[in-house]
Amino acid sequence: MNLEEFVRIFGKPYSEILGINLKFGKDEEIVKWFLASILYSKPIRESSATKTYFCFLKHGVTNAKKILQTGWQGLVDILDEGGYTRYDFSTADKLLEVFGNLEKVYGGSLNRLHELAKDSKDLEKKLKLLGKGIGDVTVSVFLREMRDVWRKADPEPSPLVKLAMKKLKIKDLKEFAKRKKLNLVWLETALVRYAKEFLRKGKKLEIV
Numbered sequence: 001m002n003l004e005e006f007v008r009i010f011g012k013p014y015s016e017i018l019g020i021n022l023k024f025g026k027d028e029e030i031v032k033w034f035l036a037s038i039l040y041s042k043p044i045r046e047s048s049a050t051k052t053y054f055c056f057l058k059h060g061v062t063n064a065k066k067i068l069q070t071g072w073q074g075l076v077d078i079l080d081e082g083g084y085t086r087y088d089f090s091t092a093d094k095l096l097e098v099f100g101n102l103e104k105v106y107g108g109s110l111n112r113l114h115e116l117a118k119d120s121k122d123l124e125k126k127l128k129l130l131g132k133g134i135g136d137v138t139v140s141v142f143l144r145e146m147r148d149v150w151r152k153a154d155p156e157p158s159p160l161v162k163l164a165m166k167k168l169k170i171k172d173l174k175e176f177a178k179r180k181k182l183n184l185v186w187l188e189t190a191l192v193r194y195a196k197e198f199l200r201k202g203k204k205l206e207i208v
Contacts, residue, residue: 006207010193011186013145025149030110032062037142052082064099064108094133101130120154164191
């Protein structure tokens with residue numbers, strides 16, 4: 001399979017699959033993607049994280065105020081409905097802390113957080129300061145798809161992306177995307193799936 005075909009097949013961003021429109025930089029859509037990123041960042045089946053996000057969407061619990069109003073037991077119930085049972089208690093704790101701080105410090109606006117960040121590193125620091133549950137994985141998942149929306153979004157490649165880069169002998173992701181005329185978000189997302197679905201499982205997929 002050639003590289004362009006690989007990116008076209010495997011590179012569709014997770015936010016687009018979830019029906020989240022980040023294109024216009026609207027706060028409500030960005031917060032939805034942040035919630036989804038927290039769900040995807042746990043070592044849990046991707047399908048369970050996806051199903052759980054849609055449960056939050058169904059119940060209208062997709063912003064800081066709604067999450068706080070829903071409360072711990074309500075969040076646990078939604079997480080359980082989505083099959084997120086292994087991490088339901090800890091994730092409910094995390095969501096209340098993170099979105100509580102987002103509401104208190106930034107009025108529930110991630111765009112406001114971005115505006116106040118001095119640069120890409122400060123942006124990542126501010127995201128992590130929202131709660132102890134926000135680590136490198138969550139930040140990487142979230143900011144990867146914010147590259148085309150926020151000028152300060154420039155995360156380090158995640159361990160999965162680095163694994164795929166090593167296999168394909170890619171040294172500099174941004175330079176490679178520019179040279180090959182590929183969208184960086186789509187390329188990076190495709191590399192995540194390549195590492196997760198093929199390299200880690202020992203499945204063969206030759207990319208040229």
